[in-house]
Amino acid sequence: MIPGGEVKLNELYQEVILDHNKRPRNFKKIEGANACSHGKNPLCGDDFYLYLNKDAQGIIREAGFIGQGCAISKSSASIMMSLIEGKGAAEAEKLKDAFIRFLTAESVDEALRAEVGKLKIFEGVRNFPVRVKCAALIWRTLEDALKNNGAHEVSTENEETNQ
Ligand code: ZN
DSSP states (O other): OOHHHHHHHHHHHHHHHHHHHHHHHHOOTTTTTEEEEEEEEEETEEEEEEEEEOTTTOBEEEEEEEEEEOHEEEEEHHHHHHHHOBBBBBHHHHHHHHHHHHHSEEESOOHHHHHGGGGGGGGGGGGGGGHHHHHHHHHHHHHHHHHHSSSOOOOOOOOOOOO
């Protein structure tokens, strides 16, 4: 292995992803949720249900998810839980847009990296178009829950990538 900071950082990031995969946060159905959706990535077999409880002002007070998927899709969902609680729909949408751009844009700059915050651990995913669909899945599911409240099933099968 080549010694160097970059390699070590990648290893660390991978550990965070694996940890979220092993112990996903808010991995539960929210009883009485007032927004939900079902997302699937048939190319990988990722399949999740997302539940949100929004207050009268539309702020996401509680979020949870159940289902199954690969480490990338599950850790993306787990990290999303900690990022969307306390946010309104517009703010959550903005983060979703930034993360999709982060995964699919031809290049990523520091401003975008700062905007996605702890989601930047998924930067390595950019090089694997198939994995982009995994990382994006729960965010597309969130988009559907907020806009359509799960009126239809979402899929990332045709998610555009930078390759
Ligand atoms: Zn996957």
